[in-house]
Amino acid sequence: MFKKPALVLLIFLWIFYLFYPKSLIAGNLSSLSHLIGNQDAILVGDPEGRVIFSKNVQKKLTPASILKIFTALVAFHFLGEDHRFNTDFYLDRDSNLKVKGYGDPLLLSEILDEISEILITKFVSIRDIVLDDTYFQHPIVIPGITSSFEPYDAPNGALCVNFNTVNFKRKNNSYVSAEPQTPLLPFVLPRIRQSALDRGRIILSNEKKEVTRYTGRLLQYFLEKKKVKARGKIKIGRVRKEKDTLIFKYVSRYTLKHIVAELMEYSNNFIANQILIASGVKLDPPGGTLKKGVQAGYFFAKKILKIDDFSFVEGSGISRKNKISADSMYKVLKKFKSYHYLMRHTDREFYKTGSLKGIRTRAGYIRSRKGGLYSFVVMINTPGKTTSSIMASLLAALG
DSSP, X not given: OOOHHHHHHHHHHHHHHHHHHHHHXXXXXXXXXXXXXXXXXXXXXXXXXXXXEEESTTSOBOOGGGHHHHHHHHHHHHHOTTOOOEEEEEEOTTOOEEEEEOOOTTOOHHHHHHHHHHHTTTOSEESOEEEEOTTBOSSOOOTTOOSSSOGGGOOOOSSOSGGGEEEEXXXXXXXXESSTTSXXXXXXXXXXXXXXXXEEEEXXXXXXXXXXXXXXXXXXXXXXXXXXXXXXXXXXXXXOTTTSEEEEEEEOSSOHHHHHHHHHHHOOHHHHHHHHHHHHHHHSOSSBOHHHHHHHHHHIIIIIXXXXXXXXXXXXXXXXXXXXXXXXXXXXXXXXXXXXXXSEEETTEEEEEEEETTEEEEEEEEEOTTSOEEXXXXXXXXXXXXXXXXXXXHHHHTO
16 A cells, blocks of 8 residues: 555656656747747647647638648548559440540559550450540539649549640750650640640640540550551540440559558649549449539548538648638548658658648648657748748757
């Protein structure tokens, strides 16, 4: 039996051990308060999930690209982290090759080339190449996306290749591909000339289903390179499963977990909304729409994360209509913690940044000396300010 003084001392030491480090760190972090304005917010949680510093945590602010962390969780929930997108290839009775897309965000030139190697074992000639992009609604209009040539404005669709972009440069007074694995097709030259650029990566347009037709043109190129005769045209159409014969199902080499790692690394808006729209189909089949994707996001936020103070209009963070509080973003981080290794990292920090005009955000984790992970959300919605000084102080305080 403990004597009363010893018991009191033991309780005191336990309380001291439990709370003193937290108080010490909170004291070190208090100097951050003056860096957080009325349109900014910060929240820091310790490895056990306790909030150790916060300011303006209930204020709904524009998250920019840190919203992609939430979108990744939505996709994991509805699709599963091991989900692989597929693309189906059919032949009809008239020897037309039909291609049906299901929203694969990582369908690339080199993959189409590999697919063509398999397809040439199924036929020696075809008539038309018929492209079926009906798995997603057309067009899909993403709030915040403009009609620029910038890759961050790339349109979404069910059957797309190379993120709906073309990478080119000018050489000897003519345009050539800037990627060895991707030919520069005559089909894209009008778009390149319209951009008035000498080099760079530009997006294709959703007008007249240009993005879908480009996939067909690229596939045709790889087939003809392998001596397959394509005697017809590139057309938009539909697969008739009761009549057409499935000759090959391409299942992506990339799992959703890999796709999310790419999303965290390159902050690709196209990928974010592709996986959001695909998640919406799982919630409300058939057919992918942005509305269904947004509904999937709200469902996950409310039912799983218990978040109500949230305005969600698309999955990339490009829209300023997206609004979330630091407190709610902290709930997102707690759920994503087991996936922290998918994020960019430097030394002890795993992070995602966000940037719009007048907005800078950063969220992620900082590894403690004992190996645990502090979680942090920094949302700066004051024009002209950055997260740099805040992060420098934060890393020093949590050292």
